[in-house]
Amino acid sequence: GESVGLHLPTLSVQEGDNSIINCAYSNSASDYFIWYKQESGKGPQFIIDIRSNMDKRQGQRVTVLLNKTVKHLSLQIAATQPGDSAVYFCAMGNSGYALNFGKGTSLLVTP
Amino acid sequence: KAGVTQTPRYLIKTRGQQVTLSCSPISGHRSVSWYQQTPGQGLQFLFEYFSETQRNKGNFPGRFSGRQFSNSRSEMNVSTLELGDSALYLCASSSGGAYNTEAFFGQGTRLTVV
Numbered sequence: 001g002e003s004v005g006l007h008l009p010t011l012s013v014q015e016g017d018n019s020i021i022n023c024a025y026s027n028s029a030s031d032y033f034i035w036y037k038q039e040s041g042k043g044p045q046f047i048i049d050i051r052s053n054m055d056k057r058q059g060q061r062v063t064v065l066l067n068k069t070v071k072h073l074s075l076q077i078a079a080t081q082p083g084d085s086a087v088y089f090c091a092m093g094n095s096g097y098a099l100n101f102g103k104g105t106s107l108l109v110t111p
Numbered sequence: 112k113a114g115v116t117q118t119p120r121y122l123i124k125t126r127g128q129q130v131t132l133s134c135s136p137i138s139g140h141r142s143v144s145w146y147q148q149t150p151g152q153g154l155q156f157l158f159e160y161f162s163e164t165q166r167n168k169g170n171f172p173g174r175f176s177g178r179q180f181s182n183s184r185s186e187m188n189v190s191t192l193e194l195g196d197s198a199l200y201l202c203a204s205s206s207g208g209a210y211n212t213e214a215f216f217g218q219g220t221r222l223t224v225v
Contacts (some may be wrong), residue, residue: 032212043115043201043216044154089154093212098167099144101154 012108019077021105023090026071030092034099035064035075039086047075047088077107085109113138115204115217123223129190132220134202136183142166142207143185144214145177148199157200160185161207189222197224 013019025033032051036044048059050066050073057064063076073090087106091099116135124130136143144167145157156169160179177187189196199221203214 034212036216041218043203043218045216046213049212091154098156098159098169099146099154099214100156101146103153 009103010106010108012110013080015080015082015109015111017080019075019080019084019107019109021075021077021088021090021107023073023075023102024071025073025090025092027092027100028068028071029094030100031094032092033064033066033073034091034093035062035073036089036091036101037084037086038089038104044089080107080109082109082111115202115215117200117202117217117220119220120218121221121223123225124192125225126192126194128192129188130192130222131186131188132200132202132222134185134187134204134217136185136202136204137215140204140206140215141183142205142214143179143183144203144205145185145187146201146203147171148201148219149197154201157187192224194224197222 032049034049035047037047038044048062048064050057050064061078065074087104089101089104091101093099118133142161144159146154148154157171158177159167163179174190179185199219201216201219203216205214
């Protein structure tokens with residue numbers, strides 16, 4: 001069956017550094033991949049998505065890379081700030097909302 | 112505009128009871144999805160409703176059910192509660208279009224089964 005997993009459960013970075021959060025998946029049939037951020041006591045917040053026919057997409061301070069050959073997804077955060085501290089989830093889905101989420105990576109930004 | 116509203120925020124129930132959770136999506140959104148979040152299993156998809164019809168369903172037992180009303184508000188029901196049903200239940204609202212991937216989550220309902 002399909003699965004979505006994360007390489008690292010926790011990641012600690014210094015403020016101002018770049019962060020890279022990785023995600024591996026097994027099902028090649030997904031139409032799109034999404035990164036969510038979840039802060040304590042809140043629901044997940046959409047960060048950025050990428051369609052399966054793309055390799056890279058950039059947003060504000062974030063870049064998502066998709067490598068379909070090795071079934072790997074990454075989220076790069078530039079100039080990481082304390083407000084970026086949260087749990088990050090990758091998710092994959094098809095048309096209609098049935099997202100399959102990874103277990104999450106906790107990002108801790110230290111001053 | 113108002114975000115996704117889930118009620119109640121916290122709930123304590125006893126094993127064997129049933130519970131109903133409510134989700135009001137963002138105005139104009141026709142899709143509501145439900146997820147269960149636990150420390151061990153992470154976020155797991157329960158079901159999705161679009162225009163009052165269940166469009167997708169996850170791998171949960173029949174004790175978990177849901178419905179959507181004509182105003183897009185959705186409820187989920189869990190019958191015969193088990194200790195393992197203790198979790199944060201999240202709903203997500205989206206326009207529901209095939210190429211719209213952005214879903215807005217509510218703050219969730221924290222269910223504790225004792």
